[in-house]
Amino acid sequence: MPARISVARMTSEAETAFTVNGTTVRLGLDPRESLLDVLRERLGLTGAKKGCDHGQCGACTVHLDGRRVVSCLMPAVQANGRSVTTIEGVSGPGGELHPLQQAFVDHDALQCGYCTPGQVMSGLACIAEGHAGDDDEIREYMSGNLCRCGAYTGILAAVRAAATQWEG
Amino acid sequence: MHPFAYTAPATLADALRALSAAGPGTKVLAGGTTLYDLMKLDIETPSSVVDVHALRELTGIDTGGPGELSFGAGALMADVAEDPVLLSDYPALAESLAKAASQQLRNMATVGGNLLQRTRCAYFRGGPAFPCNKRRPGSGCGAIGGLDRGHALLGGSDACIATYPGDWAVALLAFDAVVDVAGPRGERTIALADLHLEPGVSPDREHTLEWDELIVRIRVPATPTGRGSTYHKIRDRESYAFALAAAAAAVALDDRGGVADCRIALGGVATRPWRCRAAERELIGGVLDEHSARRAGEAAFAGARPGTYNAFRVELGIRTVAEALRIAGERAVR
Ligand SMILES: Cc1cc2nc3c(=O)[nH]c(=O)nc-3n(C[C@H](O)[C@H](O)[C@H](O)COP(=O)(O)OP(=O)(O)OC[C@H]3O[C@@H](n4cnc5c(N)ncnc54)[C@H](O)[C@@H]3O)c2cc1C
Numbered sequence: 001m002p003a004r005i006s007v008a009r010m011t012s013e014a015e016t017a018f019t020v021n022g023t024t025v026r027l028g029l030d031p032r033e034s035l036l037d038v039l040r041e042r043l044g045l046t047g048a049k050k051g052c053d054h055g056q057c058g059a060c061t062v063h064l065d066g067r068r069v070v071s072c073l074m075p076a077v078q079a080n081g082r083s084v085t086t087i088e089g090v091s092g093p094g095g096e097l098h099p100l101q102q103a104f105v106d107h108d109a110l111q112c113g114y115c116t117p118g119q120v121m122s123g124l125a126c127i128a129e130g131h132a133g134d135d136d137e138i139r140e141y142m143s144g145n146l147c148r149c150g151a152y153t154g155i156l157a158a159v160r161a162a163a164t165q166w167e168g
Numbered sequence: 169m170h171p172f173a174y175t176a177p178a179t180l181a182d183a184l185r186a187l188s189a190a191g192p193g194t195k196v197l198a199g200g201t202t203l204y205d206l207m208k209l210d211i212e213t214p215s216s217v218v219d220v221h222a223l224r225e226l227t228g229i230d231t232g233g234p235g236e237l238s239f240g241a242g243a244l245m246a247d248v249a250e251d252p253v254l255l256s257d258y259p260a261l262a263e264s265l266a267k268a269a270s271q272q273l274r275n276m277a278t279v280g281g282n283l284l285q286r287t288r289c290a291y292f293r294g295g296p297a298f299p300c301n302k303r304r305p306g307s308g309c310g311a312i313g314g315l316d317r318g319h320a321l322l323g324g325s326d327a328c329i330a331t332y333p334g335d336w337a338v339a340l341l342a343f344d345a346v347v348d349v350a351g352p353r354g355e356r357t358i359a360l361a362d363l364h365l366e367p368g369v370s371p372d373r374e375h376t377l378e379w380d381e382l383i384v385r386i387r388v389p390a391t392p393t394g395r396g397s398t399y400h401k402i403r404d405r406e407s408y409a410f411a412l413a414a415a416a417a418a419v420a421l422d423d424r425g426g427v428a429d430c431r432i433a434l435g436g437v438a439t440r441p442w443r444c445r446a447a448e449r450e451l452i453g454g455v456l457d458e459h460s461a462r463r464a465g466e467a468a469f470a471g472a473r474p475g476t477y478n479a480f481r482v483e484l485g486i487r488t489v490a491e492a493l494r495i496a497g498e499r500a501v502r
């Protein structure tokens with residue numbers, strides 16, 4: 001393909017409004033920006049992590065209207081009118097850990113911690129979806145979150161413990 | 169990423185108008201898990217993008233009718249995967265979605281966009297450093313004679329051997345699905361069997377949709393054979409990976425255990441979703457047992473053309489078909 005000189009046409013900004021952890025934000029967005037980049041670079045919410053940036057590792061997992069998604073593969077303009085929850089929105093008002101976060105601590109479910117925000121967001125959704133019924137189901141429905149330290153057994157134990165606590 | 173003009177029309181009619189107005193070089197954006205991914209890699213460089221992800225007209229799922237199942241192109245993979253009718257009466261369709269990607273991706277990706285996902289060939293995704301006839305026609309094929317472990321055994325050409333990576337289209341093909349398409353010239357219906365193309369001499373052409381057409385819905389004729397079905401997918405790891413070999417199999421048995429109906433389609437091993445009529449003929453009218461299931465698998469792979477590193481997937485594929493038939497047979501109604 002011949003080299004394209006793109007000086008004449010600039011991508012225009014799209015007015016986008018959505019809520020993040022309950023607060024409404026309004027931004028003029030370049031449609032190329034990913035939700036992950038907007039959260040991190042524009043809104044200072046650096047909890048969601050950039051791992052692969054191609055939807056393969058799950059480190060950028062957030063909730064969109066209550067459902068888990070990988071924020072790196074979502075153009076931020078698609079969040080217009082919707083509600084986003086990040087790891088920053090999970091702990092209590094005084095910074096108390098959410099029971100699943102506490103379970104991660106109790107069950108040694110992290111080493112370097114880079115994948116942890118994504119694991120927690122995914123784990124919360126896994127339980128809410130009703131996909132934490134037994135160990136095999138948790139493994140299957142947590143498979144979209146890679147942990148290169150290999151803390152999988154701890155992560156499994158944490159999600160199982162939180163799911164049991166939630167039900168009981 | 170190349171700059172592009174972005175529009176998010178509010179209705180299907182507006183989306184079709186926006187698509188026509190923007191001209192060739194425009195792309196439809198649904199969940200973005202293929203398109204936006206490839207735009208980040210500068211493999212896809214649309215001049216404009218029409219975002220259809222929020223169109224309510226595209227999201228309906230109707231599995232309650234007697235004659236057919238209907239899935240709006242914009243329905244999410246995660247929602248269709250958990251449809252109760254699919255789970256009980258068409259497990260192959262539900263499994264093909266549940267065993268694809270991750271829950272996060274299935275919450276974003278649509279069942280219409282899924283059909284048109286593009287190959288995971290590393291030379292294709294790798295960009296200008298590698299030759300690739302699909303990405304840049306005439307540049308050659310890095311995979312032929314190269315690292316072809318995941319490449320197609322069936323349907324390849326001298327120009328391209330890229331595997332069609334999707335699972336859902338494979339299960340749909342086994343059930344004779346059709347796709348309703350809307351465009352400026354009106355609506356038309358395409359058999360799913362006629363949607364995807366083998367690479368031939370022009371691997372850059374992957375399907376028979378025009379650039380200004382939209383998939384509106386997918387329809388599947390109802391069949392009791394659906395009960396006796398499975399999507400069996402073999403991967404390098406147990407979950408969250410593309411298929412090394414996969415088979416959608418469905419059987420119906422008569423009251424003496426003979427095979428009254430049989431559908432077999434292959435995933436992860438061919439350049440497009442691959443229906444195996446010869447393998448089906450091998451079984452229909454006979455009995456389903458270990459030996460006939462194996463013979464059907466062999467018939468399915470009779471035309472396989474392995475390259476350098478992918479020959480192990482022929483035997484793997486044969487066994488995948490045989491195992492899929494065993495599971496389907498156990499579920500089949502008599
Ligand atoms: C890490 C990862 C793992 C994956 N694993 C699997 C797997 O195991 N199995 C599997 O099957 N898939 C897998 N996928 C692929 C995924 O399922 C597809 O990317 C997804 O289904 C595409 O749907 P989408 O809505 O995101 O489409 P988009 O990316 O928005 O669009 C895909 C293509 O379809 C076109 N399109 C979309 N909607 C329409 C429409 N209504 N009419 C006409 N054209 C349209 C777009 O223009 C584009 O060309 C994986 C993806 C990733 C990133």
Ligand code: SF4
Nearest residue numbers: 289300301309328329
């Ligand atoms: S197999 Fe097809 S997609 Fe892969 S490098 Fe060859 S031409 Fe390109």
